[in-house]
Amino acid sequence: MPMAIDKAQVSQPSDREVKVTRSFKAPRALVYKAYTEPALVRKWLLGPPGWTMPVCEMDVRVGGSYRWRWRSDKDGKEFGFAGTFREVQPPSKLVHTETYDPGTVSYAYPGEPALVTVTFDEADGVTTLTSLIDFGSKQACDAAVKTGMTDGMEMSYQLLDRLLADKAV
């Protein structure tokens, strides 16, 4: 029996991929439903506190597209993701593209599409969700994970930290 993973685990199967795994005490069909019905998705797919999801459109079928947009409570800034479904096998598997939408963070560059494979595996009433994100290249993976979705501000702080550490006597 697979061990329940009650906190998200993240690993890098290759230098261009990230794998996220997490278990839930719920039947697979219900987890799949919460992952694919917009009214449910916008209740949880919100990242850290301080964000709402003003846009959550999902046409979950092969060739169907989706669009996600988040809005900051603090300054009203918006960004999102969009893409198309390549495989849809309820309740066990979804494959979709994912392109970063810079939204009102207007000076950011749009990203290259990543390919996301989501699988739902159930055993003894526990469903393990595995999301494998293939960014297509090491550079794109590094940018998405290391710089917080191509946020120029975040990266600048890190650069400053390093410089201050280098220059200290």
Next chain:
Amino acid sequence: MAIDQPASDALDATFLALADPTRRAILARLARGEASVTELGAPFAMSQPAISKHLKVLERANLISVGQDAQRRPRRIEARLLAEASAWLERYRDMWEASFERLDTLLQELQRSARNSRRPSKHRKLTKRNRTP
């Protein structure tokens, strides 16, 4: 932490370089791989000389360097300035965990209300009996 004068000047150059959203966006793009001046200027409604000015500021601060290809002259970010991978993966994980905790709560709520709606009709009978005539 004591900083000598040349180092202090270098920090000033860095602060100046980073104090502009266009230059920050250029750095974020170069973190994904080297690019030519034309590629870097593409998303902005800005003239070529204006973009080149930004690039000079970044070069002077040693945040980017110019590649060998004499014609294309690609810019690349100074690799030593990128953060360690493990710290970033931790933050990435924390961001996902924040969403998954909410999903956890939602799943428990959905299962609870499904169980409640399946409760036998004993409750309804009691209500009927207590209803005022």
